[in-house]
Amino acid sequence: MKTATIPTDREIFFDRDHFIVSKTDLKGRITYVNRAFCKIAGFTEQELIGAPHSIIRHPDMPRAVFKFLWDRVLEGHEVFAYVKNMTKSGDFYWVFAHVTPSCDPAGNFLGFHSNRRAADRRVLSETIIPLYAALLKTESETPNAKQALAASYRQFTETVQSKARSYDELVFSL
Template structure:
């Protein structure tokens, strides 16, 4: 389905399939599974060593990634709805579960992400929130200020709903 907001075709994948990737601590890809390559239109050798944001879609608020990195650096997992771009300009939505990977001494050595197909009803809820976050980010002259403002918007929105981020994500 082509959308003016999201140019290109929307890609979907089976609900029983999982997109998997691993990165080092700086977000450089160290592993991808076949489904990742297939849906994103990349060969494995085009991805290994590249920043994971190679698939970042411009409709994805940077504030969500700010929250993601904050959680990961605190050695916590995060679930997040994410829109990604393919090499050919199409897009696909996922429900990502990202966790730190630890060595035997408990030190973080990288990150592991499993991504599942999202429910349409969840995307109907998340899209307007992300749209507002993007508008807030675009208003700022300084990228960092825009990211902080969009994070603040999300925090306020959650507070008004009386839930924390994890409760919200698991409720939709």
């Protein structure tokens, strides 16, 4: 039986020239990882292939952000998002992720592809970390998980609308 990883307060940094790449099937199971992914996340390729991509999900990530990301990707859109991931040892690292659906020639989804690079520190400190903290606070203060997600998602979309015409406009203006 696998034990849960306990998050640390230790941040891992990686070179802005390195790209983390992964692919998943339709159920989110990892089908491909590059060497950078393994090195930064601290897992072997064998540990990652077949595992759910959530193996690197950090508990500091608001559920509302993942809801938005998956809603958009499942509509066939590409999404750019700031994500806090967790390593095998519980350390964390921030990425700027580009997530796209992988499709066959007829447009049917086959899986998902994600390229990630080091996140801009200024954007993190000025915008993303405070926003995610506010969303997590909303999620933790709402007693029912379904209502917590709805409240946090509403807060997320209201924040985006208050700052830009669309999420894409906001994320690329940061």
